[in-house]
Amino acid sequence: MNRHNNLSSKIEDRVKLLEKFANHARKWFNGDYGNEEKEELKRLINRDLIVVRQAVIDAGTMQKITIAPPPVGGVILQSYRSI
Structure with a gap:
């Protein structure tokens, strides 16, 4: 049971961190x-x-996403990590 509580606590901490980061961003x-x-x-x-x-x-x-300029030409970013 203690192991389950510890895991739940870690998950809650991560969710709080992600929410705080999203608000800052x-x-x-x-x-x-x-x-x-x-x-x-x-x-x-x-x-x-x-x-x-x-x-x-x-x-x-x-x-991962690919970022590209309009079809006129230019640099294409492939496998770009958005975070």
Whole structure:
């Protein structure tokens, strides 16, 4: 039973981390921060990025996408990790 509680606790911690990261990323991309908050928000996103990426990989939900410019030409990114 203790092992189950420990696993549940780890899962809850990861979910909280992912929710917090999503909120920070949403704030950043929406420009929903003041000048004094900008550096702190960037620091929080960078601090959690590696852990969030690993959580997504561990959950088996990592998706790679291909980013390409219009068909006129240019660089094509293949197997790009969005996180």
